[in-house]
Amino acid sequence: MDLRYSETDEQFRKELREWLATTLVQVPPEPGPHDWPARRAWDTDWQRRLFEAGYAGINWPKEYGGRGATLTEQLIYLEETTLAGAPYIGVNFVGMMHAGPTIMAEASAEQRSEHLPKILEGTEVWCQGFSEPGAGSDLAALSCKGVRDGDEYVISGQKIWTSFAQVADWCELLIRTDPTASKHRGITWVMFPMDTPGVEIREIKTIVGSSEFAEVFFDEARVPIANRIGDENDGWRVAMVTFSFERGTGFISDLVETNKMISELVELARHVTRRSATAWDDVELRREVGRLQARMDALWAMTKRNLSQAERNGVPGPGGSVVKVYYSELFQDLTDLAMRLLARAGLSRDDLGELASGSFVEERLRSTSFSIAAGTSEIQRNIIAERILGLPREPR
Amino acid sequence: MDFELSDDQVALQEGVRSFLEGRFAIGAVRGMEDQGGIDRARWQELADMGIFALRLDEADGGVGLGWADAVLVFEELGRALVPGPLVWTHLLAGRIPGAATGEIIVGGIERDDFSGIIEFPDGIDVLVVLDDDGIWSVDPGDLDLAAVATPLDSLTPVARLIGPLPAGARIGSADDAAALRLQGAALVAATLLGIATATTDLSVAYAKERQQFDRPIGMFQALKHSMADMFARAEVARGGVYAAGVTLDDPNVGSVERAVAAAKFVAGEAAIENTKASIQVHGGMGYTWEIDAHLQLKRAYALDPLFGGRDDQAEVVADLLDATV
Numbered sequence: 001m002d003l004r005y006s007e008t009d010e011q012f013r014k015e016l017r018e019w020l021a022t023t024l025v026q027v028p029p030e031p032g033p034h035d036w037p038a039r040r041a042w043d044t045d046w047q048r049r050l051f052e053a054g055y056a057g058i059n060w061p062k063e064y065g066g067r068g069a070t071l072t073e074q075l076i077y078l079e080e081t082t083l084a085g086a087p088y089i090g091v092n093f094v095g096m097m098h099a100g101p102t103i104m105a106e107a108s109a110e111q112r113s114e115h116l117p118k119i120l121e122g123t124e125v126w127c128q129g130f131s132e133p134g135a136g137s138d139l140a141a142l143s144c145k146g147v148r149d150g151d152e153y154v155i156s157g158q159k160i161w162t163s164f165a166q167v168a169d170w171c172e173l174l175i176r177t178d179p180t181a182s183k184h185r186g187i188t189w190v191m192f193p194m195d196t197p198g199v200e201i202r203e204i205k206t207i208v209g210s211s212e213f214a215e216v217f218f219d220e221a222r223v224p225i226a227n228r229i230g231d232e233n234d235g236w237r238v239a240m241v242t243f244s245f246e247r248g249t250g251f252i253s254d255l256v257e258t259n260k261m262i263s264e265l266v267e268l269a270r271h272v273t274r275r276s277a278t279a280w281d282d283v284e285l286r287r288e289v290g291r292l293q294a295r296m297d298a299l300w301a302m303t304k305r306n307l308s309q310a311e312r313n314g315v316p317g318p319g320g321s322v323v324k325v326y327y328s329e330l331f332q333d334l335t336d337l338a339m340r341l342l343a344r345a346g347l348s349r350d351d352l353g354e355l356a357s358g359s360f361v362e363e364r365l366r367s368t369s370f371s372i373a374a375g376t377s378e379i380q381r382n383i384i385a386e387r388i389l390g391l392p393r394e395p396r
Numbered sequence: 397m398d399f400e401l402s403d404d405q406v407a408l409q410e411g412v413r414s415f416l417e418g419r420f421a422i423g424a425v426r427g428m429e430d431q432g433g434i435d436r437a438r439w440q441e442l443a444d445m446g447i448f449a450l451r452l453d454e455a456d457g458g459v460g461l462g463w464a465d466a467v468l469v470f471e472e473l474g475r476a477l478v479p480g481p482l483v484w485t486h487l488l489a490g491r492i493p494g495a496a497t498g499e500i501i502v503g504g505i506e507r508d509d510f511s512g513i514i515e516f517p518d519g520i521d522v523l524v525v526l527d528d529d530g531i532w533s534v535d536p537g538d539l540d541l542a543a544v545a546t547p548l549d550s551l552t553p554v555a556r557l558i559g560p561l562p563a564g565a566r567i568g569s570a571d572d573a574a575a576l577r578l579q580g581a582a583l584v585a586a587t588l589l590g591i592a593t594a595t596t597d598l599s600v601a602y603a604k605e606r607q608q609f610d611r612p613i614g615m616f617q618a619l620k621h622s623m624a625d626m627f628a629r630a631e632v633a634r635g636g637v638y639a640a641g642v643t644l645d646d647p648n649v650g651s652v653e654r655a656v657a658a659a660k661f662v663a664g665e666a667a668i669e670n671t672k673a674s675i676q677v678h679g680g681m682g683y684t685w686e687i688d689a690h691l692q693l694k695r696a697y698a699l700d701p702l703f704g705g706r707d708d709q710a711e712v713v714a715d716l717l718d719a720t721v
Contacts, residue, residue, distance in 0.1 A: 297658040
């Protein structure tokens, strides 16, 4: 077991730090949360800067224009960009992390050369059409249908939780092409152009008031059969391919960000007075902060173990579901502690004077989604219990 | 960076595990209750395995390994519930003659410990006392002790000090004592990690076998999710504990104080929470002497306070944060 970074790694870190220092000052101010065209422009501007500097697709293989970085370099990249406050992947997320990797693995040479370079340079934005009102945790129960008509699929139905649908060019779309087959067997994966007639997008207002999710309605929208990735009715397998790209780097930015927040919480506690002392003088509050930090440190170490296992064996350790369950609940505990600390200052989502309180209130609300999105904590616990511990499957 | 076990470490882990499965199976461990938790012949076998001499130089009769290796060994000792003052004897090997070879059994206490509890009063040959001025060696025969009829853990017999704690002979400096506390905390954390893992395994095996409502109880989500949480706590603790071992070996990779305090906290939490959950998974049987879960729970509670319990470690982490933020 060795936690030292190699000289090559340290050199990579140094160059990245220098590039971030000179580049971040050129990034224009972040647009407001509801101005989606401006957000797309801002996120893709960052993607273009990454591309020009050779940092785009840090995890993509070199043959598809990525950097093909080692997992340790990816860790450093995510750590440094987060510490420096660089823009998050934003609207580029689905293209870079889901659709792109699926296209690499399953698409034709022609489809790859059409899409991958554009995703990488930030000129093509993707969204995901997987979940439906009747297919959440049970994704394979999806019913949005695609009926063959000549050389086209005619698509009717509804998708939900589609992030960035308002500004996406393409959608990775799962459709039901064989309603008679068992539910995993009759699904097809298609690349769907979002400017196709017959598509209606309705924004969903979340509990924080944000609008990144949308419902997408399809009314006899036509897409060429040539846009299919993989075989007809083999879409479930194609969709699962994406997950095989997961190498345990998924939560690194979040962990780094959370460490920053714990430090901010300490700073906040020094400014909050209770009775005649500051909150930070309260030993029980200090212990609570200490507990959260200790769990974070151990989780960070476990993440490094997962990466090392993935580097050696090609697959990460039993980490994915463990990190997701543990982290999302830890972060919810952290923001709850912040609310107790803020007391009535928590009634404001704007920062109060010098008190950097607003972001904690915002995060308390936002983090309620952590244990729901991308596989609920209940589903993750089923995965740990059944796939790792080998407990008998529940009746399905 | 490669935070996976090396081939040598895997071999070490497997070697110790298979030795303990053979010589310290749970039946044998339970049998040591009548001997005050220490069976001299078996203690000698532990010494012959190199448990105590592990980190001493080969020139001094040791195995020449580091803290990361020691952590793996103590995880196995915890998993097998091997009783006795293993951590103290290991830490003092090289400082107290005979400890490394198994002839001398070493116990220990902090001088300002309010409880006056002495572990293994009839088994230890030397009592080591830590204070702000250093490490001190005390002859257990000089202690004025009152018997404790019912210890928490039947394999960790204790007595209560009713007279003054003798000054003893100074065998280490204040710095040595401070270093020893950190090392001890890391090894106890590793032992707790072993318990957290073993009790998860015990629960999972039981939940696959035990049938109610015509199905294995492990099929029910309420229990399945409890065991998923046990696994998560143990795996997170493993990250922390291994990192503490690596950091003790090479302080350039991080703060030793922070790594050890975090490890001790998460390992204590994992051991206590997992053994509690394990008894719950076992239902009525979990409340019986027959099932091993109570031995794990009691050992977890017996070990957690050593070198600072969960609250102490949380405060240490907060104090270290205070200094850096």
